[in-house]
Amino acid sequence: MVVSLAWTLRQHFQGFPKPSDFQLKKETLPEPEDGEVLLEAVFLSVDPYMRPYSRNMMKEGDVMIGEQVAKVIKSRHPSFPVGCHVTSKCGWRSHWVCAGAELIPVLPDWPQDVSLSLALGAIGMPGLTALYGLEEVCGIKEGETLLVNAAAGAVGSIVGQIGKIKGCTVVGCAGTDAKLAYLKELGFDRAFNYKTVTSLEDALKEAAPNGYDCYFENVGGHFSSAVMPQMREFGRIAVCGSISMYNDTTPQTGPYVHSHMVFKQLKMEGFLCGRWKHKNQESLRRLMSWLTEGKLKSCEHVTSGFDNMPAAFIGMLKGDNIGKAVVKV
């Protein structure tokens, strides 16, 4: 029998999450039955969606939701032998017993020199989100000008690089000068620190005087309001997230976007990456090819120790991470 550690939501977040909102518990797991495996977490993901989803999907006392890369350490499933690696949505747990049907194997032929943690980042959900937002929602085309915010993060850093692969001019915004230096390394054409510019409107204008064809929206709120007047006619906006609003206790209000939407004939569409899951295998292979060809770079902010899951999550929401925030057990 294995005793698993699990981080639970002690109480629903009020405003910005704090360490006392979480509680570490022990669970005794049963032996795997036919068709089941015992998993041991290797890398766990901390993501912004956990903040809004905790309110809708969880009740107090539940184990925190989330995805991990895990190693099979006992198996009664022929497709998942001991030693293989899988991704599992079993939450913030050190171990778990589950049916093989609930697991996704990591891509076959995963290169030895590529960390398996990327299955939670560039070659996982955030990479797919970037790809689908640009291809399926924006319908991005060569020569266009693309804007992305939270640009040095897990999704944004891949968005900008795919924009460059597709022959676009890419503008990124981020919240520290170290992040701006990273965006330059990745090949972004222009980048600015939205926290230190004197006027967001002027900074957006200076970065792309002729405006933006595509806007990959990760932040929402005031930032979004400032971008709308600077969209070009027939511009497309992929609404991926709105992290600046996730911790609000009082809802933010306008300015409202309608006149820009009408007179510039804009298309604005929210999306969840799971909509195109039928394309995931082909898309993950494409992302992996770009990575191994050196066209796509990945950076991770790795926190060590399962004990530090809450700190890693809070740090990611604060903006401590460059690239994908993960925890290594």
Ligand SMILES: NC(=O)C1=CN([C@@H]2O[C@H](COP(=O)(O)OP(=O)(O)OC[C@H]3O[C@@H](n4cnc5c(N)ncnc54)[C@H](OP(=O)(O)O)[C@@H]3O)[C@@H](O)[C@H]2O)C=CC1
């Ligand atoms: N629709 C979908 O299917 C998916 C949506 N998402 C969304 O994509 C977005 C990015 O996620 P992800 O790449 O994983 O996260 P990141 O790795 O980008 O981490 C979050 C970043 O958000 C920025 N941030 C935090 N608070 C604010 C704020 N108040 N204003 C502006 N920026 C802020 C910080 O960067 P900085 O220093 O630049 O402020 C921080 O580093 C999120 O909105 C998320 O919810 C993610 C995955 C799937």
Ligand SMILES: CCCCCCCCC/C=C/C=O
């Ligand atoms: C328990 C793991 C659930 C994984 C869900 C991933 C959903 C990503 C959609 C994100 C939306 C906003 O951030």
